[in-house]
Amino acid sequence: MxxxxxxxxxxKKITDAMKLVAAAKVRKAQDAVIGARPFSEQLVKVLFAINEKLQGEDVDVPLCEKRAVKTALLIVCTGDRGLCGGFNNFIIRKTEQRCKELRAQGVEVKLITVGKKGGVYFNRRKDQYNLVKRFDMGQAPSTQDAQTISDEIFAEFTSMEVDKVEMVYSRFVSLISAEPTIQTILPLSKEGQVCTVDGVCVDADADEIFKLTTEDGKFKVERSSSETEMSEFEGVMQFEQDPNQILDALMPLYMNSQILRALQESLASELAARMNAMSTxxxxxxxxxxxxxxxxxxxxxxxxxxxxxxxxxxxxxx
Known part of the structure; x- marks a missing residue:
């Protein structure tokens, strides 16, 4: 006894120490998330406004190209370690659910995992999932990390290996709340314009958010949809340069910023989940x-x- x-x-001494370490790291991660959001969100608004204005013009931008979806690529962001409650498990389950939804529409699915937990899980199930690449999350996501992932996405999309790219990650809300989110990265187009070869809509720009709540002492999942807002200055936008050149210059920046933001939000959510798990x-x-x-x-x-x-x-x- x-x-x-x-x-x-x-x-208890170990869990107390891990709680303090996570609490110290989560503040820095939270600051990174809050600092990155304004630029990332405004850049998306500008690009959507430009793309919407050019819909009727003959402008060829590969990353904005709308085509029938035969193959979709999911970028799955999990953590490198465990001991963080249901953080990794929930993202994995949502990825599996999304794969079933796409396959039910006749769309093939490829996976790129960011984080050891997701990579190990799907690598063990190669007979069920087409895992094309694995990346580690790391303790501090950088622009270089985002660039590496962005290059892989760019190669897959421009070579027409995939027709749609989505990110599955946990959006940081607060120290006690996170929203596992499915966000469309490519192509850049309006909702309903990206469809399967049979004409079935595949959620182009609407982000699907799964929010964890509780009801009668049990976990409950609430689903909602959030569309990308158009920029307020869309109607008076004028170009001094060729719009094609503007989009070519901004699209890589858009991809890098969206991926880096997702990595930062996922890391902050993981640290917050670990802090709460160790506290419990x-x-x-x-x-x-x-x-x-x-x-x-x-x-x-x-x-x-x-x-x-x-x-x-x-x-x-x-």
């Missing part, structure tokens, strides 16, 4: 140690009482 109490106490584990360890100590003390007290009774009985008999 003493060994078990000591073991629980040592476990510490509380449980504290409660377990308390209960074990109570049982131990009762057993010890009963043994002492029994020995005293034996001594008294022996003395009385003498």
């Amino acid at each position: 003493r060994d078990r109490i000591n073991s629980v106490g040592n476990t 584990a510490s509380d449980n360890a504290k409660e377990l140690k308390k209960n074990l100590s109570l049982v131990y003390n009762r057993a010890r007290q009963a043994k002492i009482t029994s020995e005293i009774i034996e001594l008294v009985a022996g003395a009385a008999a003498a």
Whole structure:
């Protein structure tokens, strides 16, 4: 019993330390997310406005090309490590669900994983999923990391190996809330314009958000859709340069910024999930140690009482 109490106490020390480490890192990750969002969101608005204005013009931009969807590429962002509650598991389950939805529409699916957990999971199921590339998440996603992933996406899309690219990642909301999200990256077009070869819409620009809540003490998933807003200055936009040159220059920046933002949000969500998981584990360890100590003390007290009774009985008999 003493060994078990000591073991629980040592476990609590470990979970407390991991909680403090995650809490220290999550603040930095949170600042990175908040700092990247304004630029990323405004760039998307500008590009959508330009692309919308040029819909009726004969402008050839490969990354904006709309074609029937035969193959889709999913970029799946998980973590490199565990001990973060259901963070990795929920992203993996949503990826599997999305694969089923696309296959039901006759669309083939390819996967690129970012994070060891997702890479290991889908690599073990190669008979079920077409995993084309694996990347590690790392402790601090950089522009170089985003560029590497962007180059892989660019090669797949421009070579017409895939017709649609989506990212599955966890959007950071707060230290106690995250929203696993499916976001369309390519092509850049309006909702309903990207369809399968049979004409079935495949959610072009509408982001599908899965939000974790609780109901009657159990997990519940709420689904919602968020469309990309158009820029306010769309109607008066004028070009001094060739619009094709503008899009060619901005599209790589768009891809890099969207991927980097998703990586940063995923990392912040993972750290927050780990901090909360370790906090819960510490509380449980504290409660377990308390209960074990109570049982131990009762057993010890009963043994002492029994020995005293034996001594008294022996003395009385003498």
